[in-house]
Amino acid sequence: xxxxxxxxxxxxxxxxDNTVLWLPACHKNDVPLNGxxxxxxxxxxxxxxxxxxxGEWYATQNLCPHKHQMALSRGIIGTQNDEPKVAxxxxxxxxxxxxxxxxxxxxxxxxxxxxxxxxxxxxxIGFINxxxxxxx
Amino acid sequence: MKIVIIGNGMVGYKFCEKxxxxxxxxxxxxxxxxxxxxxxxxxxHLTDYFSGKSAxxxxxxxxxxxxxxxxxxxxxxxxxxxDRKNQIVYSHKGIKSSYDYLVIATGSSPFIPDIxxxxxxxxxxxxxxxxxxxxxxxxxxxxxxxxxxxxxxxxEAAKAMIDLGIAHTQVIEFAPRLxxxxxxxxxxxxLQSKLETIGLKIQTNKxxxxxxxxxxxxxxxxxxxxQIDVDMLVISAGIKPRDELAKQAxxxxxxxGGIVVNxxxxxxxxxxxxxxxxxxYNNMIYGLVAPGYEMADVVVSYLTNGNKIFNGYDMxxxxxxxxxxxxxxxxxxxxxTDCCSLVYEDTLKGIYKKINITADGKYLLGGILIGExxxxxxxxxxxxxxxxxxxxxxxxxxxxxxxxxxxGPGVSGLPDEALICSCESVTKKDxxxxxxxxxxxIDAIKQCTKAGTGCGGCIPMVKDLMLHEMxxxxxxxxxxxxxxxxxxxxxxxxxxxxxxLKSFDEVLDVLGKGDGCELCKPPVxxxxxxxxxxxxxxxxxxxxxxxxxxxxxxxxxxGTYSVVxxxxxxxITPDKLIVIGEIAKKYNLYTKITGGQRIxxxxxxxxxxxxxxxxxIEAGFESGHAYGKALRTVKSCVGSTWCRFGLHDSVSFAxxxxxxxxxxxxxxxxxxxxxxxxRECAEAQSKDFxxxxxxxxxxxxxxxxxxxxxxxxxxxxxxxxxxxxxxxLDRFLMFYIKTADPLTRTATWxxxxxxxxxxxxxVIINDSLGINQQLEQExxxxxxxxxxxxxxxxxxxxxxxxxSHFVNAPSEKDPTxxxxxxxxxxxxxxxxx
Numbered sequence: 001x002x003x004x005x006x007x008x009x010x011x012x013x014x015x016x017d018n019t020v021l022w023l024p025a026c027h028k029n030d031v032p033l034n035g036x037x038x039x040x041x042x043x044x045x046x047x048x049x050x051x052x053x054x055g056e057w058y059a060t061q062n063l064c065p066h067k068h069q070m071a072l073s074r075g076i077i078g079t080q081n082d083e084p085k086v087a088x089x090x091x092x093x094x095x096x097x098x099x100x101x102x103x104x105x106x107x108x109x110x111x112x113x114x115x116x117x118x119x120x121x122x123x124x125i126g127f128i129n130x131x132x133x134x135x136x
Numbered sequence: 137m138k139i140v141i142i143g144n145g146m147v148g149y150k151f152c153e154k155x156x157x158x159x160x161x162x163x164x165x166x167x168x169x170x171x172x173x174x175x176x177x178x179x180x181h182l183t184d185y186f187s188g189k190s191a192x193x194x195x196x197x198x199x200x201x202x203x204x205x206x207x208x209x210x211x212x213x214x215x216x217x218x219d220r221k222n223q224i225v226y227s228h229k230g231i232k233s234s235y236d237y238l239v240i241a242t243g244s245s246p247f248i249p250d251i252x253x254x255x256x257x258x259x260x261x262x263x264x265x266x267x268x269x270x271x272x273x274x275x276x277x278x279x280x281x282x283x284x285x286x287x288x289x290x291x292e293a294a295k296a297m298i299d300l301g302i303a304h305t306q307v308i309e310f311a312p313r314l315x316x317x318x319x320x321x322x323x324x325x326x327l328q329s330k331l332e333t334i335g336l337k338i339q340t341n342k343x344x345x346x347x348x349x350x351x352x353x354x355x356x357x358x359x360x361x362x363q364i365d366v367d368m369l370v371i372s373a374g375i376k377p378r379d380e381l382a383k384q385a386x387x388x389x390x391x392x393g394g395i396v397v398n399x400x401x402x403x404x405x406x407x408x409x410x411x412x413x414x415x416x417y418n419n420m421i422y423g424l425v426a427p428g429y430e431m432a433d434v435v436v437s438y439l440t441n442g443n444k445i446f447n448g449y450d451m452x453x454x455x456x457x458x459x460x461x462x463x464x465x466x467x468x469x470x471x472x473t474d475c476c477s478l479v480y481e482d483t484l485k486g487i488y489k490k491i492n493i494t495a496d497g498k499y500l501l502g503g504i505l506i507g508e509x510x511x512x513x514x515x516x517x518x519x520x521x522x523x524x525x526x527x528x529x530x531x532x533x534x535x536x537x538x539x540x541x542x543x544g545p546g547v548s549g550l551p552d553e554a555l556i557c558s559c560e561s562v563t564k565k566d567x568x569x570x571x572x573x574x575x576x577x578i579d580a581i582k583q584c585t586k587a588g589t590g591c592g593g594c595i596p597m598v599k600d601l602m603l604h605e606m607x608x609x610x611x612x613x614x615x616x617x618x619x620x621x622x623x624x625x626x627x628x629x630x631x632x633x634x635x636x637l638k639s640f641d642e643v644l645d646v647l648g649k650g651d652g653c654e655l656c657k658p659p660v661x662x663x664x665x666x667x668x669x670x671x672x673x674x675x676x677x678x679x680x681x682x683x684x685x686x687x688x689x690x691x692x693x694x695g696t697y698s699v700v701x702x703x704x705x706x707x708i709t710p711d712k713l714i715v716i717g718e719i720a721k722k723y724n725l726y727t728k729i730t731g732g733q734r735i736x737x738x739x740x741x742x743x744x745x746x747x748x749x750x751x752x753i754e755a756g757f758e759s760g761h762a763y764g765k766a767l768r769t770v771k772s773c774v775g776s777t778w779c780r781f782g783l784h785d786s787v788s789f790a791x792x793x794x795x796x797x798x799x800x801x802x803x804x805x806x807x808x809x810x811x812x813x814x815r816e817c818a819e820a821q822s823k824d825f826x827x828x829x830x831x832x833x834x835x836x837x838x839x840x841x842x843x844x845x846x847x848x849x850x851x852x853x854x855x856x857x858x859x860x861x862x863x864x865l866d867r868f869l870m871f872y873i874k875t876a877d878p879l880t881r882t883a884t885w886x887x888x889x890x891x892x893x894x895x896x897x898x899v900i901i902n903d904s905l906g907i908n909q910q911l912e913q914e915x916x917x918x919x920x921x922x923x924x925x926x927x928x929x930x931x932x933x934x935x936x937x938x939x940s941h942f943v944n945a946p947s948e949k950d951p952t953x954x955x956x957x958x959x960x961x962x963x964x965x966x967x968x969x
Contacts, residue, residue, distance in 0.1 A: 026943045034641075034652075035679030037943035038950075045952070048943070053641065053651045067967045070695050070952050074683055078653025080619070087654035089683030089691055094654070 020115065022124040025059075031123065036086070038062050038073035039125060046114060046125055047073035049097065051084055057116035058097040059125045064088040065102075065109050072111070137164050139439070140225055140235040142215045142381065144170030146179055147412030147428035148241035149196050154436045156205055164439075166207045167233050169225070171214040171242075172264060175199050180425055180591055182292075185268050194265075218385040220405055237407055239435060240395060242378035244413035244423070249284070249373050253347030259369045262293040271370070275300035278368035282356060283307045284344055285372035286314040288455065293370045294336055295458045302368060306337035308356070310373075313340055318453060318464035322481065323504045326488040330460050330507065333486075375423050377414040390416040399445040400438050401431050409435045422449055425590060426558045433561055450520065450558070454505075454512045454593045460486070461509035466502025466519040467492060475501055478533050482507075491515065491533050498524055500532070513556075513597040521554050528902065531894075547600045556597055559590020567598055571605040578602065617878065618655035621648040625803065626875045629663050638668060640680035658682040659878035662765055665801035666873050669921040671928050672801075673935055684763035687939065688925055689745055693964040694953050697745060698738040699725070700762035701752050702798060705772040705790035705810070706733025715755040723748055726961045731842075732769030732807065734760060739962055741949045746936045749926040758924040761799055765879070767806045770794035771819065775812030775829075783829040786812035789858065793827075796862065797869065799922045803876040803885075806869070807841075821849045824882040825865060833857050838868055839886040839893070847883040850893045853901060863912065867900045870911040 025039040025048055033052040038045050045062035058077075062070050067090060075086045077097070084097040094103045095111050102109040115126035139155070141148050152166055170176070177194040185194065202209040213229045224234045246261040248254060258274060261267050262283075275281075281302035283294045286309030297305045307314070313324030314331075328338045343359040347369065355365045377394040388396040388404040394416025401409045401417075411431035413423055422428065427449035437444035452465035470477075470492045480489040487507035493500055500519045505512055515532065518525070526532060552565035562585045570584040578599055582588050588595040621628060628647065637643045643660050644652050652660075657680040665672050672681055673688075684690050689697035701716070716735050720727045723744050725737035740748055749759075762768060770793045773779065775786030790810040800806070809820030810827045820826025826837040832855040840849025853864060876885040889895060898904040929935045940946040954965035 030943050032679050032938065033676050038941055040942040040945045040948065043951075045942075045950075051651070053644075069693075070950055071683075071691070074686065074691075076654040076657050076679070076682070078620075078655075078657065079651045080653060082650065084651075085653070092654060 020126040020128055022117065022126050025123045025125050028118060028121045028123050034077060036073040036075065036077065038070070041125070045070055045073075047075075047086070048116065048123065048125060049073075049077050049086065051077055051097070054084065056084065057118065057123065058084060058086075059114040059116045060086065060095065060097065060100055061112045063111075064090060064093060065111060066091060066093045137236045137439075138234060139164055139166050139237045139239065140233055141166065141168045141239045141241060142225070143241035143243055143378075143412070143414075144168050144172065144176045144209070144211070145241060145243045145412065146176060146196065146425055147243070147432055148239070149176035150429045151239055151241060151411060151432035151435060152202075152205075152207055153197075154432055155439065158436055158440045158442075166205075167210070167235075168202070168207055169210045169213055169215050169227055169231075169233075171212070172266075173212040174265065175202065175209065175211065177265065179263075182262075182265070182268065185265060191265055215381060218381065218408075220385055220408070223407065235407075237409065237439065240382055240403070240408065240410040240414060241412045241428075241432075242381060242414045244375035244377050244421070246371060247374040247376040248371060249344070251344055251347055253349065253353070254371070256347055256349050256353045257351055258349075258353035258367055259347065259371065262289060262296070262370050262372050268296070271296070271368075272300060274368060275302055278302050279304065280365050281305035281368045281370070282364065282366040283370045283372055285309065285374065286311070286338065286340065287317065287372065287374065288315060288453070288457075290370075290372035291315070291331075291457050293372045294331075297368070297370065298334075298336065298458070304337070305335075306339060306364070307331075308342045308344060308358075309338070309340045310343055311340065314338065315462065315464075317451075318468065319462065319504050319506065320469060320490070322479070323488050323490070323506050326481070326483065326486055326506050327457075327460065327462060329483070330486040331458065334458060336458070375413060375421070377416065377421055379414055382408075382410065382414070390419065394421050397446075399434075399447070401435050401446055402438075409438075411435055417446060418448060420448070422451070424449075424451060424453065427451070429559055429590065430561060452502075452516050452519075452558075454509050455591075461505065461507060461512075463505040463509040463512040464503075465512065465516045466500065468502045468504045470501050478530055480530075480533055489533055491529065493525060493529050497529055500525055500529075510596070513594060517550055517554050517556075517597070521551055523549060527904070531898065534894075547597065547604045556601065557585075557587035557590065557594045559594075560586040560588075562587035562594075564601060567601045568605045571602050572609065576602065576606060617659055618653055620644065620650045620652050620656050621660075623647065625659055625663070625878050628660065629667070629874055632660075632663055633667055638664065638670065639675040640664070640677055652680070658685070658765075659803075661685070662801050662803065662878070666918070669799070669801075669918050671923070671925065673925075673929070673938070678938065682765075685765075687742060687745065688759065688763055688929065689740065690763045692738055693967065694955075695742075695950055696738070696953055696964065697740045697742060698736050698762070699740050699745070699748055699752075700730065700734055700736050700760040701757035702760040702794070703734040703769075704794040704798075705770055705787045707772075707787055707791060708735075712755060712757070715752070715757075719748055719751050722751075724962065726963060730762075730769075733771050734762075734769060736762070739955060739964065741953065742939055742941050743947070743949050746930055746939050750930045753924070753927050753930060759799070759926040761925075765802055765804050767794070767797040767800045767802070767808070770797075770808035770810060771823070772810045773812050773815075773817035775810075779812060781815060782812035783831060784812055784834070786810040786818065786827075786829060789827065789834075790818075792858075793862070793865065796919060797865075799925070800869065800873075800918060802869070802873045804879050804881045806882070822846065823849060825849070825868065827861060830855050834861050836861050836864055838896075839882040841881050841883045843881070845883075847887075849883075850886070852893070852897055864900050866915040867908050867911045868896075870915045871896075871899060871907075874911075 031037050031050040036047050036049040039048050047060050047062040049058045062073050064071050069090050071089050074089050077086045085094045087094045100111040100113040117124045176196045213227045215225045216228050217226050246263050260271050281297040283290045286307045294307050313321050344356050345359050346357045348355045357363045379389050379395050382395040383389050395403050395410035395414050397410050397415045397417050403410050412428035434444050434446045454463035474495045477492050489505050491503035550564050554564040556564055566585050570581050575581045575584045588598050640660050661677050661680040692698050720737050726739050728736050730736045770790040772786045772790030776782030807823045808825045809818040809823040811818040811820045812829045821837050822840050822842045826849045828835045835854050836852045837849035838852045941950045942948050955962040956965050
C-alpha cells in the first residue's frame with residue numbers, strides 16, 4: 001500500500017540542528033526518482049528533488065524568477081558538465097541545484113537553494129538562522 | 137634541356153604550365169613562338185568578349201607569368217621552318233632557336249569551304265580575337281546576319297551576332313540537323329524550336345552554292361535555288377588542322393590533314409611532338425580543349441620520365457547555347473541490339489533527354505540532354521566509371537527533382553579515380569584530398585587542384601564533392617542531441633531498438649554518459665514511446681518526459697493545465713458536447729474551439745486533472761494527446777454526407793485515420809486533414825498529411841505545415857483508394873518517426889532530405905530502400921498496442937498520486953494561481969514580472 005504524506009504523522013515540533021531549522025517534508029518514496037515535488041511550508045513553496053541517479057537530494061525555491069511561475073518542482077533535472085540543474089517547464093531556463101545560479105547567462109535570475117537531509121527514510125529541508133518566514 | 141613550343145594557344149600554354157609544375161627548376165629551357173600578338177587566351181569563352189569582357193580578362197596568364205618562369209615568349213612571330221637535322225627552328229622575324237624537343241601546338245584554323253564569293257567584304261571567320269574585333273565594327277551597319285555551320289561553334293557565332301545587335305540572324309546547316317556530331321534528329325528539332333523562340337532562324341539541309349554581291353556580300357544562293365539576303369556572314373564550317381609547317385618539315389600528315397602522332401604524341405620524328413587540334417591520333421582530330429590538355433599532360437609525362445600515354449578521349453560535352461543547356465556524353469547515337477534507349481521529351485518546355493543503356497538495364501552508355509542538363513556530370517561519371525544504374529533507370533533520366541543543394545546521393549558512389557574535371561584531369565581523390573587539406577570553398581579548390589578552371593562544367597560536382605567530404609570529415613556539426621549522447625536521434629532510435637532498451641536510465645547507461653538533461657530526456661522518452669508504445673509514465677520514464685507529457689496536459693500561463701479530449705475528425709454528438717459543457721462548468725474551465733476542430737478546456741488545477749478525465753472517459757472520451765509530440769487531429773470538412781459538392785465521405789475517412797494513428801509518438805506533433813473535394817475546406821494541404829477527394833479516389837499530400845514558416849504539402853500520390861492511402865501513410869509516418877531529428881516537423885524533415893519529395897516518393901511508393909514491409913509491420917505493432925493514457929492514470933492510484941501540487945498537502949491546490957474575468961469566462965492572470 002502506498003502511503004500518502006497526509007497519512008504520516010509529523011513530528012510535533014520542528015527539529016533544531018545547530019542554526020538550521022529542519023522542516024520534515026515527506027517520505028523519500030513520495031518523491032519520484034530523478035524528479036521533483038513541491039513542498040508546502042506555511043505560505044511558501046519549496047521544490048524538492050531526488051536525483052537518484054547520483055544519490056543526491058536538492059531543494060530550491062519553487063518559483064521560477066523568470067515569469068514568476070510556481071513550476072520548478074515540475075521541471076526536468078539533469079546535469080551540465082556534471083553540475084546538477086533543473087529546467088523550468090515554462091521556458092526552459094535552467095538553474096544550478098548547487099548554488100541556484102541561472103545557467104542561461106542571466107545574472108539577475110538566481111534562485112535560493114536549501115540543504116536537505118534524510119533520516120529514517122524521511123526527507124527534511126533545512127532553513128538557516130532559525131528564520132521561518134520570508135525564505136524567498 | 138631545350139624545349140621549343142610552336143603555338144601559344146590554350147594547349148601550348150597548358151603544356152608550359154604542366155611542365156613547370158612537374159619539372160625541377162632549370163631542368164628545362166622553354167621557348168614559345170606565337171603567331172597572335174597576344175599571349176594565350178581562353179578561346180572557349182571567346183563569346184564573352186562580346187558581353188563585355190576585355191581581351192586581358194580572357195588571358196590564361198598575365199604576360200609577367202612567362203617572364204617569372206623564365207619562358208622566352210615571342211609573340212606575333214610564327215615559325216617559318218624547321219630544320220629537323222640540326223634541330224633548329226627559324227622564326228618569321230629571323231630568330232633562330234635550337235631544341236632538344238619540339239612541341240607543335242599550332243591548333244587549327246577554320247575550314248573555309250570553296251564557295252564562290254567567299255572573299256567578299258562582310259564574310260568572317262570565328263576563331264580569334266581579331267576576327268571578333270573585325271566583326272564588331274562591321275556589325276554596326278549589318279541588318280541580316282547568317283552563319284554557315286550549325287555546329288557548336290556556329291551556334292556560338294550566331295549568339296555573338298545577336299549580341300552584336302544584328303536583328304535577323306540565321307544559321308545555315310548542310311546536315312539535316314544542328315550539332316550533328318553531338319545530338320540526334322529529335323534533339324536537334326527541340327533545340328531548333330528553342331532557338332527560334334529567341335529569334336534565331338535555322339535552316340538545315342542547305343548547301344550554299346554562291347555568295348552574291350558586288351564588293352560586299354548581299355546574299356546567299358543555295359543548291360535548291362533558294363536565296364536569302366545577307367549583309368554579314370560568319371563561316372563556321374568546322375576546323376582544319378594547322379599542319380603546313382609539319383608538312384613542309386616532312387612529318388607524316390593524315391590524308392585529310394593533321395599531324396600523325398602515336399600514343400606518346402610523337403610525330404614521325406621522335407624529337408617532335410604534336411598536341412591539340414593539329415594532331416591526328418588514330419585518324420581523329422580532337423576539336424575540344426580537354427583532350428588537348430590531356431595531350432599536353434602526356435607529353436609532359438614523357439619528358440619527365442612518366443609513363444602516361446594517350447588513349448583517345450571522351451568527347452562528352454555540356455554547354456549553354458544562348459541560355460539553353462545542351463549536353464552529349466558517352467555514345468549518344470548508339471544503335472545496337474544489345475542496348476536500348478530511354479527518351480523523355482517535353483516539347484512545351486523544350487526539354488529532351490535520351491539515355492542509352494545496356495539491354496540488361498545495368499549500365500549507362502551515353503546520351504543527350506537538351507533544355508535541362510543538371511544531371512550531366514552525374515550521368516557522365518556513371519558512364520565513365522561503369523557504375524551500376526538504379527533499379528529504375530528512368531530515375532536518373534528524370535533527375536532527382538527538387539533536391540537540396542548539397543551532396544547528391546551520387547557523389548559518394550564514385551570511385552576515387554573518377555575524373556571530375558576533364559579539362560584539368562582532376563580526380564575525385566584529388567578534390568577530396570584538397571578538402572582534407574583545408575580547401576573548403578570552390579575558389580580554394582580551384583586554386584589548389586585547378587579543377588573547374590577549364591570549361592567550368594564540373595563545378596557543381598566539385599561543390600557536391602566538397603560538401604560530401606566536409607560532411608565525412610565531420611565538418612558539419614553533427615546533430616548530436618546533447619553532451620550526454622554522442623548520437624543523432626536516428627542513431628539513437630536504431631540503437632535503442634537493437635538493444636531492446638525500455639527506460640531512460642537504461643538508455644543512458646548503455647548508450648550515453650552522465651545523468652541526462654532537459655535536452656536528451658524528452659527525445660529519448662519520445663523514441664521509447666515510438667518504439668514500444670508503453671505507458672509513458674511508467675518504468676521511471678515519467679521524469680524523463682517533457683512537462684506536458686509528464687502530466688498528460690498542456691501547462692498554461694499561471695501553472696494550470698488545459699484539457700483536450702479527442703474528437704476524431706471533429707465529429708461530436710450533442711450528448712458529448714453537453715458532457716464537455718458540464719465538466720467545464722463544474723471545474724470552472726475556460727472553453728475554446730481549437731484550430732484542429734476540438735474543444736480545449738483551460739485553467740484546470742493539477743489536482744483536478746484525474747477527476748476531470750475520469751468523467752470524460754466515463755462519457756466515452758479519450759486522451760487527445762494535445763500535450764504530446766504525437767498525432768493531434770485529422771481535420772475534416774463535412775464531405776459527401778451533407779455537402780452538395782462532396783465527392784467522398786471525408787469525415788468517415790478522417791475518423792478512421794485519426795483513430796488509426798491516435799497516440800502515435802513522433803519527433804514533433806503531427807496533424808492531418810481530409811477534404812471531400814477540391815475546394816479543400818479542411819485545409820489539408822497545410823498539414824503533415826493531407827488527403828483530398830478526387831473523382832477516382834484520393835490525392836495524398838505530405839509534409840505541409842502551418843506555423844511560423846507555412847509550407848504547402850507536396851503531392852505524393854494521386855487517385856488512390858482508401859487502402860493504398862493508409863498503406864502509404866503507414867510507411868510515411870513510420871519513416872519520419874525513424875529518421876527525423878528531434879522537434880523536426882515533416883516539412884523541415886523533407887526540406888533537409890537529399891533528393892527531396894522524389895526521393896521520399898521512391899521510398900514510400902517504389903520501396904527503393906526495401907524497408908516498406910518493415911515499416912508497415914512496425915506501424916501495425918504500434919496501432920495494436922494503443923491504450924488511452926488517461927484511462928490508465930485514472931485507474932492507477934500510484935500514477936494518480938503524482939497529480940497533486942503539494943507533496944505534503946495533496947488535497948490543496950496551488951494558492952498562487954490567479955484568474956481574471958473575461959467575457960463571462962476566466963483567463964489566466966498576466967505574467968508578474
